[in-house]
Amino acid sequence: MFNRISALLSFALILDPLLGATGAVAQPSSASSTPIDVAYITSQGAIETWTVDPATGTPTDRGQTLVAPVSFSLVPSADDHFVYIEGTDPTTNTEKLWVYATDSNGVPQATPIQILSLLSGTGNLTIDPNGTLAYAGREYLDKQYNVFSSILLFRINPTTGILSGPTVAAEYDAGGLCSSQLDGGIPQLIGFNATGNRLYDDWDCSFHESGSVDYYALNVNKTTGSLSAGTQIFAWGISTGGGFDSVVFTPTNLIDFKVPNNYQTGVNSVNIYPPSGGTTPIFTCDASMLEACGYGTGMHVDLSGKFVFLETAPDNAQEEKLELAAKQIVTTPYYIPEAITAFSPDDALIYTQNPYNTNPPFFYYIYTFNSATGAVSPGYPQIYTQQTFSTLVPAIRE
Numbered sequence: 001m002f003n004r005i006s007a008l009l010s011f012a013l014i015l016d017p018l019l020g021a022t023g024a025v026a027q028p029s030s031a032s033s034t035p036i037d038v039a040y041i042t043s044q045g046a047i048e049t050w051t052v053d054p055a056t057g058t059p060t061d062r063g064q065t066l067v068a069p070v071s072f073s074l075v076p077s078a079d080d081h082f083v084y085i086e087g088t089d090p091t092t093n094t095e096k097l098w099v100y101a102t103d104s105n106g107v108p109q110a111t112p113i114q115i116l117s118l119l120s121g122t123g124n125l126t127i128d129p130n131g132t133l134a135y136a137g138r139e140y141l142d143k144q145y146n147v148f149s150s151i152l153l154f155r156i157n158p159t160t161g162i163l164s165g166p167t168v169a170a171e172y173d174a175g176g177l178c179s180s181q182l183d184g185g186i187p188q189l190i191g192f193n194a195t196g197n198r199l200y201d202d203w204d205c206s207f208h209e210s211g212s213v214d215y216y217a218l219n220v221n222k223t224t225g226s227l228s229a230g231t232q233i234f235a236w237g238i239s240t241g242g243g244f245d246s247v248v249f250t251p252t253n254l255i256d257f258k259v260p261n262n263y264q265t266g267v268n269s270v271n272i273y274p275p276s277g278g279t280t281p282i283f284t285c286d287a288s289m290l291e292a293c294g295y296g297t298g299m300h301v302d303l304s305g306k307f308v309f310l311e312t313a314p315d316n317a318q319e320e321k322l323e324l325a326a327k328q329i330v331t332t333p334y335y336i337p338e339a340i341t342a343f344s345p346d347d348a349l350i351y352t353q354n355p356y357n358t359n360p361p362f363f364y365y366i367y368t369f370n371s372a373t374g375a376v377s378p379g380y381p382q383i384y385t386q387q388t389f390s391t392l393v394p395a396i397r398e
Contacts, residue, residue: 250305
């Protein structure tokens with residue numbers, strides 16, 4: 001599968017609440033009268049589905065569905081009527097994509113409606129907001145063992161969920177869009193803007209402990225699926241000092257949380273850029289503006305892009321409000337006493353975990369969130385799992 005070379009980068013794309021072959025044709029799924037919040041817990045070849053009340057955060061266990069690969073990633077369709085599973089087929093040791101229809105509660109059905117063989121090195125499936133186009137990254141070697149990469153295009157029938165393709169939407173020589181022949185040079189797809197006419201990716205242009213992570217925007221032809229050449233909009237450097245950046249795209253801004261190195265305290269910052277990126281921020285929040293900006297260790301941003309959650313400890317995330325007109329970030333009375341795992345696609349729920357919960361059962365705590373006011377409710381409702389390693393994937397079934 002497609003693996004990230006550098007572990008230094010963390011990012012999330014938050015834009016729109018929608019952000020969210022051959023084989024038998026699925027029967028159309030009946031639309032839900034009201035959108036349903038769904039949380040998939042994936043672990044060791046299994047998917048457990050929970051529905052969650054967005055008003056109270058109360059979860060309901062809808063059961064478990066076994067899938068073929070032991071290690072896999074799950075991507076819901078735009079309306080969550082289907083889920084796409086990327087993994088390695090244990091019987092053939094080849095990479096495949098399984099497509100499952102879901103029921104009215106978002107539960108994947110036991111039998112896949114399509115099994116698609118993938119080219120080796122393919123992964124990171126990303127679906128556009130309209131649910132008709134999907135892209136994946138691929139890395140591969142030529143006979144001289146040079147690393148090449150491409151972005152593959154799949155077409156989706158939104159009624160049946162069936163994929164066709166892939167075709168090559170972009171292809172890159174060794175090094176890709178990196179400025180020099182460095183280790184890395186592999187596109188990591190991040191996601192789309194709200195209308196789906198722009199795809200973002202980044203390139204890990206690293207060499208040992210130095211280099212950069214470069215972000216590009218590619219225009220999408222929503223009819224043909226073709227991609228323009230990438231335009232660089234942002235970059236940050238990797239150095240021997242051990243620092244990192246967390247970059248988040250929001251509907252109105254690009255937000256960069258910068259940690260220059262791992263040996264100084266109070267020097268971190270939150271930098272606000274326009275959506276087009278650039279090298280000069282609109283403003284910077286450092287320790288002189290807000291202590292959490294300078295001393296925080298991590299960042300999460302809600303899907304509206306109005307509220308920034310800064311980690312001040314492994315089990316504490318302080319909520320701050322972004323005030324663009326005043327060019328400042330101000331504190332709020334809200335905080336979350338766990339580690340944030342995900343925001344629901346409707347921005348109504350925040351899923352968290354206790355970083356000190358090291359023995360089963362493992363719990364995901366659920367907070368309700370008001371993206372207009374920033375109000376956060378206590379996270380008493382819980383989703384639990386017995387699996388040591390699990391991932392929560394939020395979705396909205398429409």
